[in-house]
Amino acid sequence: MLRSNEAPLWALFSTGGVVAAFLIPVHLVLFGLVFPLGWLRPPTYEHLLGILRNPLAKIYLVTLCSLPLFHWAHRFRYTLYDGLKVKHLNELIFAFCYGGAAIGTVLAVYLVWRIS
Amino acid sequence: MGESIVLEIARYSPERDAEPHLETYEVPLRKEWVVLDALNHIKDKIDGSLTYRWSCRMGICGSCGVMVNGEPKLGCATFLSSYAGRKRVRVEPLRYFPIVRDLVTELGDFLAKLKKVKPWLIRTDGPLLREGEYLQTPEQLDDYRQLSMCINCTLCYSACPVVGLDALFVGPAAIALAQRYNKDSRDRGAKERTLILAHPDGIWGCTFVGECTRVCPQHVDPAGAIQQYKVGSALAWFEGLIMPKKRRKTEDRHGAAAD
Ligand code: SF4
Ligand code: FES
Numbered sequence: 001m002l003r004s005n006e007a008p009l010w011a012l013f014s015t016g017g018v019v020a021a022f023l024i025p026v027h028l029v030l031f032g033l034v035f036p037l038g039w040l041r042p043p044t045y046e047h048l049l050g051i052l053r054n055p056l057a058k059i060y061l062v063t064l065c066s067l068p069l070f071h072w073a074h075r076f077r078y079t080l081y082d083g084l085k086v087k088h089l090n091e092l093i094f095a096f097c098y099g100g101a102a103i104g105t106v107l108a109v110y111l112v113w114r115i116s
Numbered sequence: 117m118g119e120s121i122v123l124e125i126a127r128y129s130p131e132r133d134a135e136p137h138l139e140t141y142e143v144p145l146r147k148e149w150v151v152l153d154a155l156n157h158i159k160d161k162i163d164g165s166l167t168y169r170w171s172c173r174m175g176i177c178g179s180c181g182v183m184v185n186g187e188p189k190l191g192c193a194t195f196l197s198s199y200a201g202r203k204r205v206r207v208e209p210l211r212y213f214p215i216v217r218d219l220v221t222e223l224g225d226f227l228a229k230l231k232k233v234k235p236w237l238i239r240t241d242g243p244l245l246r247e248g249e250y251l252q253t254p255e256q257l258d259d260y261r262q263l264s265m266c267i268n269c270t271l272c273y274s275a276c277p278v279v280g281l282d283a284l285f286v287g288p289a290a291i292a293l294a295q296r297y298n299k300d301s302r303d304r305g306a307k308e309r310t311l312i313l314a315h316p317d318g319i320w321g322c323t324f325v326g327e328c329t330r331v332c333p334q335h336v337d338p339a340g341a342i343q344q345y346k347v348g349s350a351l352a353w354f355e356g357l358i359m360p361k362k363r364r365k366t367e368d369r370h371g372a373a374a375d
Contacts, residue, residue: 006320007353010346078323082281 009074009098016071023064049115058112065108066101073097121145121196123154125166126208128215136215138206145196151207152180152191155219168219175333178267181274182219183208188271188331210274226270229286232312233294238305256301263296263341265334272328272338278321285321286312288328288338295341319345 035042043051051057077097081087120142128136141162143154152170159166170180173192180191185199185206199205213221242250272288273279279287294313298306313319322342329339 006316007314007346007350010320011350011354014347014350082277082323085281 009070012067012070013074014071016067016069016074019064020068020071024068027064052112052115058115061112062105062108066105069101069104070098073101119145119200121154121199121202122204123158124204124206125155125158125219126206127166127218128209129217136208140204143196145200147197149196150192151182151184151189151194151196151205154196155191155207166219167217176267178269181210181269181271183211183274188274190269190271190333193333210270212274212276212280213270221270223270225283226268226273226287226289229290230268230293232286233290233297233309234305234312235290235293235297236305237297237300237303238308239302241304250302252301259301260296260299263292263299263336266293266296266336267334269333271331271333272336275327275331277325277327278323282317282321284317286315286318288322288342289336291319291322291345292336292338292341295345298345313345314349319349322346 030040034040052061074097077093080089080093080097086093121144123141123143124138125141126136127133127139141154141158143149143157146153149157152173155166155168155170159168168180168182168191170192171177172179175190175193178190181188182191183189183206184191184194185202188210191207196205207219209215209219209221213223213226216222239250266289268289270289276285276288278285291313294309297303298309315321319342322339324339324343326339329337332338
């Protein structure tokens with residue numbers, strides 16, 4: 001089972017790493033510093049809502065949330081395996097990590113799709 | 117005697133000791149001396165029973181690997197003078213290997229892993245060898261040249277925490293060696309190596325700590341080779357998902373294990 005799953009899980013891990021490293025900081029800097037501190041004029045609520053109504057923006061936001069979660073899942077799984085040396089709890093850890101990422105993804109889809 | 121330096125050396129005789137212990141030796145601190153010179157000095161002048169491996173004294177044979185202050189190093193390429201400020205220099209056998217005696221490690225498991233990845237040209241099609249050699253362009257040679265520089269010193273195994281945690285992990289040098297042949301234009305054996313490589317004890321065991329690449333005296337970059345193989349496997353997996361017919365072909369090249 002492990003053998004056939006590893007390639008796609010690793011792909012999610014590595015693309016999630018790229019998203020987490022390159023895209024999330026942009027959002028953090030914009031919405032955490034640049035707009036609140038008034039370095040740039042923040043977009044209006046209506047403007048942002050307009051953007052979010054676009055299906056492409058929705059897909060982007062879900063991806064932005066989901067892929068880093070799968071990145072976390074992989075990292076955390078191996079941290080538990082190697083850090084705590086609990087590889088024998090493989091099934092449980094597997095379900096917790098990737099299940100958590102999947103639930104997070106479903107939640108992101110739900111929240112983003114509700115915007116209308 | 118001029119300046120000197122104190123070496124703490126791990127000693128272990130299976131017939132006498134339950135565990136390795138450290139013994140200290142004072143040796144001259146000569147500018148041109150490497151750790152191996154100090155070991156030779158001790159063996160010649162102080163204690164002839166000190167046991168360690170070496171041969172070429174020039175970073176080619178790969179037999180003189182030891183832990184120097186906790187870092188895997190080639191004894192013949194590590195100058196004593198770089199430790200001049202330290203009170204003591206600790207020399208131990210390479211980590212994660214069973215110890216035969218003093219600084220000599222047991223390499224049976226490592227050699228078995230090397231053999232497992234079939235590190236030879238696998239070729240059943242094409243002209244026979246007696247009909248002439250397989251030609252290769254300089255670019256095709258460059259594809260695997262760096263990977264072929266490995267001297268089997270096993271420093272990368274002692275640097276890798278995954279090796280320490282999982283005895284079955286095939287390990288950096290063996291995977292890099294497999295890639296050396298996979299990337300050779302004359303070779304057709306990538307698929308055969310897949311079973312060993314695209315496996316939880318193969319490339320997927322690696323968590324990309326990267327220490328193997330850092331300690332490698334030959335700049336083989338095993339960590340890079342493993343990551344490349346992972347990317348190839350993941351792409352082949354997705355390709356197989358979208359175009360199942362192509363799966364066979366890409367598996368031959370990258371060894372996706374999407375069964
Ligand atoms: S890959 Fe580098 S460190 Fe590992 S055995 Fe080969 S030469 Fe030594
Ligand atoms: S003695 Fe040959 S590599 Fe050091």
